[in-house]
Amino acid sequence: MTAAAQPLAAPRAELRWLPFAAVAGFFLVLKAMMSAVMSPIGDEAYYWLWGQHPDLSYFDHPPLHAWLLRLMQALFGWNLFSLRILTWATLLATLAVFWSWAGRLAPTDRPSHFWRMTAIYLASPLFLGMTTIAFNDHLMMALVVLSAHAMLLFAERWEAHGRGYRLLYLSALLLGLAVLSKYNAVFLGLGYAVFILLRPALRPLLATPHLWLAGLLSIAVQAPVFWWNFAAGFASYRFHFTERWNGPLRLSWEAPVLFVIVALIVVSPFAAVGVVRYLRRRPDGAFAVRARQLAGAVFAVSSLAMLVLASFAEVFFYWNIVAFILVLPLAVDAIGRRWLFWLHMLYGAGMALLLVFNQLVAPxxxxxxxxxxxxxxxxGWDRIGREVEAVRAEHPEAFVATSFYTTAAQLGFAIGDAEVTALSPRHDQFDFWFDPEAHRGDDAVIVADRVYTVDHAARLFDSIVPVRQVEITSFGRVIYAPTIYLARGFRPPAAQ
Structure with missing residues (x-):
């Protein structure tokens, strides 16, 4: 009996990756559902409009993501597929790196290790959300992972043979592209500096020109941003360093605590336990040791910077996403296969279903x-867009605007019009596209709501009257009820 049963054991062992692949597939199905059906979130549509106004850089963020969105529009048209197809490309690139890491960390159990790594990554609400929504983050995250992979391969080759500079330059280029996607990728570069200083075998790099030339390559990639800011009065830097902070900076001990609590919620408290375990362990194998040192360095640099900043100003959880990109998937063995892993899966599934309900059914x-x-x-922007088009058909010379930048972008996406603008006291990218003097005396169709009211826009016209209100409902409740106005005689203030 024992001899007869023996041949069945091997196939079972070979299929032990299947439960992990199934749970990863569950999250991928939810991602596909949201990608195909979910209306654009405000900033998604905002970045889409950036792509329809090609420039060297933009007010809020660097330009790489917008450039790629313009390419997607040229290839596939103006639709949800074009908006979000890049999130699948960047996730595929990330998973390709995970496959390589799994082969190095668990060569005898690669499929199981890979699928656990993937499931852990996607079960984190932070990463499922940011790999689904077409913000700049998904591109930055993939480039960070690719750059870190090239750095680890370089370190391996340089420590063994004293060469591999092509990998160093590749890592630097990818780092530069990550920063060209979103500024907080700079923490990866700072993590590299700590990583090199921590490893005695890498410190001789400081005496070679290649390390410094690689650093200059990363900086050179930012040339479009530097030039755009120089031409625009350093608008991005003024926004990020001064304009975005409400009032004077004040020391607070509660804010860093709140920042940590929010981070635990969005990353997953169970995954956080695994991350702490991982950072306290000394792994086996040269690659595992290097990977932990690099991931730990990036985690520490980014998290400490955010905690210090949170002590003085409001900090959003996703600003620290670079801290977790490497350390979470690498914490596979620290999270394990049993209770901690499955608690993380259950938590992630619950949060994912909540996200689906929130975005597809009702808030x-x-x-x-x-x-x-x-x-x-x-x-409801498809319906709001149809109502706006009906009003505009009666007033074809009127331009279209809303009272806030996100609603302007959502309306523009819904009606396929990149010239929709925002008439708002908030400084945003629309200020660089819309020429008030060119529209002096014009009429406008304006959409506003009870939070971002029409008051500011109304002061810019001779008269304004409500035309119709659009009520978007679910479960018998009104979810969103913007009002469409007809404004006559645009009279903006004289240019300063």
Whole structure:
């Protein structure tokens, strides 16, 4: 009996990756559902419009993602597929690196290690969200992973043979492209500096020109951003260093604590336990040791910087996403295969289903009588767009605007018009596209709501009247109810 049963054991062992692949597939199905159906979130549509106005850089962020969105529009047209197809390309690139890491970390159990790594990554609400929504982050994240992979391969080759500079330059180029996607990728570069200083075998690099030339290559990639800011009065830098902070910076001990709590929620408290375990362990194997040192260096640099900043100003959880990109998938063995892994999966599944309901059915807060403007304002733009087009058909010379930058982008995406603008006191990218003097005396069709009211825009016209209100409902409750106005006689203030 024992001899007869023996041949069946091997296939079972070979298929032990299957449960992990199944749970990873569950998250991929949810990602596909949201990609195909979810209306553009405000900033998604905002970045899409950037791509329709090609430039060297932009007010809020660097330009690489916008350039690629313009390419997607040219290839596939103006639709949700074009908006989000890049998120699949960047996830595929990330998973290719995970496959390589799995082969190095667990050569005898590669499929199981890979699928656990993938499931852990996608079960984190932070990474499922940021690999689904077409923000700049998904591109930056993939480039960070690719750059770190090239750096680890370089370190391996240089420590063994004293060569491999092509990999160093590749890592530097990818780092530069990551920063050209979003500024907070700079923490990867700072992590590299700590990594090289921590490893005695890499410190001789400091005496070679290649390390410094690679650093200059990363900086040179930012040339479009530097030039755009020089021509625009350093608008991006002024925004990020001064304009975005509300009031004077004040020391606070509560804010860093809140920042950590939010990070635990969005990354997953169970994954966080695994990350702490991983950072405290000394792994086996040269590649595993290097990977932990690099991931730990990036985690420490980014997290400490965010904690210090949170002590003085409001910091958003996704600003620290670079800290977790490397350390979370590498913490596979620290999270394990049993209770901690499956608690993380259950937590991630619950949060993912909540996200799906929130974005595709109704804002969760609204169901219970609250009002979440940020989510509510993502609903109903196809219908709102049709109503706006009907009003504009009666006033074909009027330009179209809204009272806030995200709603302007969502309306522009819905009606396929990159010239929709925002008439808002907030400084944003629309200020660089819209020429008020060119529209002096014109009429406008304006969309506003109860949070971002029409008051500011109304002061810029001779008269303004409501034309119709559009009510978007779900479960018998009004989710979002913007009003469409007809404004006559645009009279902007004289240019300063």
């Amino acid at each position: 969760v807060g609204n169901v219970f009588g609250a009002y979440d403007w940020t989510i509510s304002s993502t609903y």
